[in-house]
Amino acid sequence: MNGVENAPMIQLRQVVKRFKTAAGEYIGLNGVDVDILAGQFVAIVGKSGSGKSTMLNMMTGIDHPTSGEVLVNGVNIYKMSESERSLWRGHNLGIVFQFFQLLPMLSLLENTMLPMDFCNAFSPAERPERAFELLKMVGLQEHANKLPAAVSNGQQQAAAIARALATDPPIIVADEPTGNLDSRSSEEIIELFYQLVLQGKTIILVTHDPSITKRTTRTLIISDGKIINETVAKALPLLTHAQMLKVTHLLEKKVIPAGNTIIHKGEHIDSFFMISEGEVEIVLEPAKQEVVTIARLGEGEFFGEVELIHGGNSIASVRAAPERPVKLVVLRRKDFTEMLVGSPLTEDAISRIVQARMAENRAADRRRRWW
Amino acid sequence: MNSYFSSLPVPPTNNHRLLIQLSQVVKIYNTAAGDFTALKGITVDLHAGEFVGVIGKSGAGKSTLLNMITGADMITSGEVVFNDPDGKSTSIHKLSENSLAVWRGCNVGIIHQSFQLLPMLNLVENIMLPVDFSGHYKRRISKERAIELLTLMELEDHAYKLPAYISGGQKQRVAIARSLANDPPIIVADEPTGSLDTLTAETIFEIFEKLIEQGRTIIMVTHDNNLAPRFTRRLLITDGTITADSGFHLISTQEQR
Secondary structure, eight states: OOTTTTSEEEEEEEEEEEEEETTEEEEEEEEEEEEEETTOEEEEEOOTTSSHHHHHHHHHTSSOOSEEEEEETTEEGGGSOHHHHHHHHHHHEEEEOTTOOOOTTSOHHHHHHHHHHHHTOSOTTTHHHHHHHHHHHTTOGGGTTSOGGGSOHHHHHHHHHHHHTTTOOSEEEEESTTTTSOHHHHHHHHHHHHHHHHTTOEEEEEOOOHHHHTTOSEEEEEETTEEOOHHHHHHOTTSOHHHHHHHHHHOEEEEEOTTOEEEOTTOBOOEEEEEEESOEEEEEEEETTEEEEEEEEOTTOEESHHHHHHOSBOSSEEEEOSSSOEEEEEEEHHHHHHHHHHOHHHHHHHHHHHHHHHHHHHHHHHHHHHO | OGGGGOOOOOOOOGGGOEEEEEEEEEEEEEETTEEEEEEEEEEEEEETTOEEEEEEOTTSSHHHHHHHHHTSSOOSEEEEEEEOTTSOEEEGGGSOHHHHHHHHHHHEEEEETTOOOOTTSOHHHHHHSOSOSSSSSOSSOOHHHHHHHHHHTTOGGGTTSOGGGSOHHHHHHHHHHHHTTTOOSEEEEESTTTTSOHHHHHHHHHHHHHHHHTTOEEEEEEOOGGGGGGSSEEEEEETTEEEEEOOOOSSOHHHHO
């Protein structure tokens, strides 16, 4: 791992945001911790009112956290004055909005030049040329001199992306960038974002659009002002957000060194294990010195469910793969059972996996006998 | 709604001279699916001081009509003539791109449904943004002028806030302040109350009525039928043509009753 390249581009530390409204206090974010690495393409999803946009506003410095810290590119952005932050933002963040926010009286070229003028980035002579190059990149070279009203919504959003790139910021954030577009324009905009990620930009977007989350490298689900554990979201996608959040609160985290055994065959099992990072091997040890690996499980997969559902002791051993340590999140039997009761869909899905795995095990057992 | 379109013409006075004349305005969009005719030969005269409501269903051609009046989009055929107070007439679609930008910058303020404020800039900065790059008139208004405009909109206490900290209605007032930066005689507004609740929409509408009292001309696209009686002129657009015109009056239908 290269320490510099993998330093988090954005860090939220225990970020709390409370809003005071006429109806009383409202908690927008309730202690959010998250690291976003350089080059990641991150989607923030969640129901309306869950805190998605608030979280984005914390990263851009457009809104202030009530408590907690936000570090962007190593800088604590809330220790700056408003005007310092404004300049910092101009150089570090490109922002794209659902309703484009292009100035109606200015051409697309002039709109794209605005951030450079505002931050005094690039020499005044270079700016029109750079703006034109950016518009060309997003496919708008023929429309550079048109007003926003004269082009389609998709083209307006493409221009807004060109504008967001004007000062060449390392980070692009977007709030519902396809929320006001038809599906074809959405595809084009998502492709643009994807190309920018390939160029090394870090992109974070708030979205409802499943065609975006298919392309992102990471999805953060927000529920009730908190981030759902990403492993839970991956392993148990059929839970509701509220159920995922409940499970998130009940988890215990474990790190197992590479090659170490997690469960011995025949051991009594009282937990459900989900893999956050690394891989585990499911092994049978039919005889001394003999090891048969029957499966390898990776990120977002789980084990322990067979024993929890069928009762009985472990039917195989489980160990961390030899290459690197494994990070696990663990749910106790009582909480696992309660979760299944609350989510028949999850119970169905897990039962099917249990049947498949037991069949695999029997097959492996038979092979062993014939050996 | 048809009762609002009954014609009671009032002869124009000097203060209500002929301002914008549209004749046989046609707009055809070339799309992948073939040509689409958005406006099918619109002819209408608008006078200084009118509060014009452009009413019609989604896709009827309302916004296209506004774009023809502001010169934001190219006309396919026909003419839009603007008469200035000195009696000079300009066919705006015959202007070069630069001259059109100058004409627009001096004469038209534009307001959108979704405000189009830059969230990373405070209210004063949003209003002070360069109004035009053509270099023919002042690129940037002074901070004093920006604050004066915010005061006019009763937003002076929020001058240094970012848009995220104010309500939708307040954002739209900032957008109105910005549209007034160059003191244009014409305000063009596309669904300016479309994303606001009824009460907030009312305050925005009252601001427009005040601007009309000051002698400005406003052309506003709306879906909201409740607002219809308060315009001095209503144009009903259906499928790219004007299907009803309440005619030129000095007062609104509401006041006529």
